[in-house]
Amino acid sequence: MKSACYKDKSLLQKTIENVLIGGVDEAGRGSVIGPLIVAGICIGKNGISRLHKLGIRDSKTLTPMARENFFGNIVELANSVCISKFDCHEVDSYVFFNGLNELEATGMAEVINNIHADRIYVDACDINLERYKNSIKKYLWTPKPRIYCLHHADCLNVVVSAASIVAKIIRDNEVERIRKIYHDIGSGYPSDKKTMFFIKKWVTRYKSAPHFARKSWRPLRNLLESESASAY
Structure with missing residues (x-):
């Protein structure tokens, strides 16, 4: 904090x-x-x-x-x-x-x-x-x-x-500040399709969550679990 x-x-x-x-x-x-x-x-x-x-x-x-x-x-x-x-x-x-x-x-x-x-x-x-x-x-x-x-x-x-x-x-x-670096991130809320599209692209590319995103949120956890499962 x-x-x-x-x-x-x-x-x-x-x-x-x-x-x-x-x-x-x-x-x-x-x-x-x-x-x-x-x-x-x-x-x-x-x-x-x-x-x-x-x-x-x-x-x-x-x-x-x-x-x-x-x-x-x-x-x-x-x-x-x-x-x-x-x-x-x-x-x-x-x-x-x-x-x-x-x-x-x-x-x-x-x-x-x-x-x-x-x-x-x-x-x-x-x-x-x-x-x-x-x-x-x-x-x-x-x-x-x-x-x-x-x-x-x-x-x-x-x-x-x-x-x-x-x-x-x-x-x-x-x-x-995050948007200036990573651009098209949407509003930052999981209800925003643009935000979730950005996160999905990130997870698909890097196989991990962005450091500025909350891994504890279920939509992101689901993406991470799905990506992990597809690797096997």
Whole structure:
């Protein structure tokens, strides 16, 4: 896991605003190509009002250009912004041994530890919200904030919506780096025929998976198993 904080003025801002709100979300959970990104932001009351006025909403409902425009606004308004990145080999390791939800919980905790918010809203991937909250809490070393895990939090809470935009922008940039080298890779998701065509050609040619793809994903595992069987 790699993490980075873009800015952190939370401790100074806390003397002005009583409560700082955090939002945490991920991008790339279901992708077969590229990293999983977890993003968290912390913002005060005035900043939240500005997010609403800007029309911030779930990143999946926005065009790439709108996300880019909002990204700058979010970074400017936020007290802190923190990112955790998990490369494909890390995703594979957790999928095979601990489960993807546990990996996300470590990433959520990492950003929560660094954004210094009093209340945190998390877009939960586990059907059991209390179980997911407890998974996150295991990895917290910061003084425990109040954590609220919600399904579809990126649609319900504007701070989580902002975090979803940050996560999506960072992930899109990572995928674009791969695309510049390998070109026609599609969106990176297994539902994309262009992506699966690219991976199938790679596996047929090199008899292995690309280093930027997740071997734990069943579509890729099926291709690898099929290629291995055809060799005999």
